[in-house]
Amino acid sequence: MQDHDIPRLATIRRRLALLRWWLIGALTLATLAGPTLLDIALPLAPLLSLLALLAVFNLVIQVWGGNEEFRPVDLAGQLAVDLVAMGVLLYLTGGATNPLISLLLLPVAVSAFSLPARWVAGLALLSIGIYSLLMLYSLPLPVADVARATRLHLTGMWLTFVVSVLLLAWFVTRMTQTLRERDIELAAAREDALRDAQVVALGQLAAGAAHELGTPLATMNVLAGELANDPRLPEDAHADLELLRRQIGICKEIVGGLTQKAGIERAGQLQAANVWLENLLARWRTLWPNASCALEITSPGTPPRLIPEAAIEQAITNLLNNAAKIAPQQIRVLLGWNGKTLTIAVHDRGPGFPPEVLRRCGAEPLPPVAEGSGIGLWLTRAAVERRGGRLRLENRDGGVATVELPLGESA
Template sequence: MPTPNSAPPDAVPPRADGRPLARLVSLRWYSIAAMVALAIGAAPALNIDIPAVPILLVASALGAWNALARFVFLARDEPGPWSLLVELIVDLAAWSGVLYLTGGATNPLISLFLPLIAVGAAVLPAVQTWLLAALSISVYSWLWVHHRPLGLADPTRAIDWHLAGMWGTFAVSALVITWYVSRMTATVRARDLALAQARERRLRNERIVAMANLAAGAAHEMGTPLGTMRLILDNLQAQCCDDPETREDINIMGQQIGHCRHILSRLTASGGQARVEAGGALDIARWLDDLVMTIESQRPDASINWADTDHLAGLRMVADQSVTQALHNLINNAITADPDRQATLTAERQGSRVSIHIVDGGPGIPPDVLNALHEAPNRPSQTKDGLGIGLLLSLSAIEAFGGTLHYAPRDGGGTISTITLPLLNT
């Protein structure tokens, strides 16, 4: 049987570009490009004797390692802190080799160790971060003594080139640290938002379960009063058999009592348990036709404008009774809000989803409540008309099948409620 898209909303799928190793791989390509530019462009531009071939070999080795990380390591699970430390040590070793060939600690590019440490502090736990910092200091100290001196064609300009290099290194370091830390901050904020939304959904589900259990108990207790009302109604029907209008009213009352008992039986049977697993494939046009007929039979005073369903022929979706009840509640709300007890129901296909619109001509949802429904849909918003709990339950049922619920004001007054649900086999 087809199943709905019932992945738990609390689960936040990881994004490849949001993982630390993916960022390191992306950043390393710029590092490799800088090494190549140094090897090829520094000698003619600055008139400095630089061993281009060894530097290009270091850049090539780092590029091969980065390709391995891109196509092998990233295909696996996200590495742990020690694996990330190894990746950063590889970068440290590569730049140490370049700096050894270009003046060691006298080269202003040695300050590039700082953004490397900053990146490590952003992605590593404290132990690994301190190890990276200690190793960087040790390498810096070693390069102070051990390095290949730079050959300058004009030694009198050494201080000018050194100051220019310090400025360039500072600019690059500032850009790298800002870019990386801002990306990390954005990821943390997105994670915090996802966690907050997950907590909201969990609290909402707990409220719904509590209400469902309370409703199941109330349904059991209300069985006796409804049975008594049914007996009294049967007696009234026997006594008023000669009055057609009274008999018609009694028949309507009997239908409503039967409808109440049917609802209570469903509540008792469900016992507060989720019924998503019982969902089945529904023909959308037939489903909506049956729902409109049911509502009109329950509310003789209501009128539902329901357009032709030929354009929905063959479209199916997965849903269960909870989704039917959610749409039932929304249509009932629209009818109640409209002074003429009318509502308009339309449906249309939009790609791989179906959109169902319920339009009423009532006073509309107050702006503060409408904003609350969009900004915090997991919290019930109470009004004098009781708007809130029913919409909360409707939203929960619709989201369980991968759908959405949206409200918008209608031109001229009223509200447009839109449900979108995924289609089956499209």
């Protein structure tokens, strides 16, 4: 049995218990009303005792059975008890001549939708054996009038057919819905696994590229230093060279950290959310010196504390980069929280997200454009969802990208 079958069997157990309660109630009502309405003497004491035992069995399963892992053998055992209980009930009420004999099909039908073939075969053989014994051994119902007995039998057959159809339709419909929901969950899990595999592959490529970029960056830094010391260099070029050296230094820090970020995360210290985000924005401003970005706190009280994670920091940086490429002026970063969620929104004054970007919302990479490779939102969504969060995109006086992270998790 696969691990994902356990919750499905647990759902079947709950529905089977409910189905059993319905049958117990209907059979108890029929047992009590039969002698009066049908003028047939029934062995009330054995019948009611059997139904009481079946009710106790069902109650025990519901109260204590839910605390343990439910396996196919447990469900098969319950269905076998149902078959034996129905066999004893039919033995006391006419055996194979009782129109309720068709109810023996219900446990077999449930097993066919729920259990492996070997258990279905075993329950089918058990039901056939019980039916065969009831043809030989049973307590006959005392009905003297043959014509009346025929009418009662036909009416009972119709009633049994109606009950069987209603119960099977209800159970099969519920089972089909459960299977459909499981298929949707499995498809989503496969998509998440594929996306995570792509992210890991991209991380490995990034780590390799970082290793190869180290030498060219070091060469560029040496050349920039030599140019700065050249007395023939015009005075107005020194400021540009200084900016170039700072940018090269930032690139070296990023490249040097890529190999660490692609491996095992280093344990960090708790930081207040506003302090962590302000530090992140300070580092980002050195990459975008011409951009204007302000942090706004939208929630009252003390900011929550968290452990920074490189993946989430990169996700926020991706959103800031996208905003700066579209509208570098008046970028707003809104930080808010409640008892369960930390919210970070990046708001730009640009034309907003195109409809295709809103539709995909980072679910898959976009085609490369002049401003970027098209994977920033995809990586952002992957990082956020791996931490149990959510990414939302909307157009509201510009573009707004919102990251929601559960509190209690690292950020």
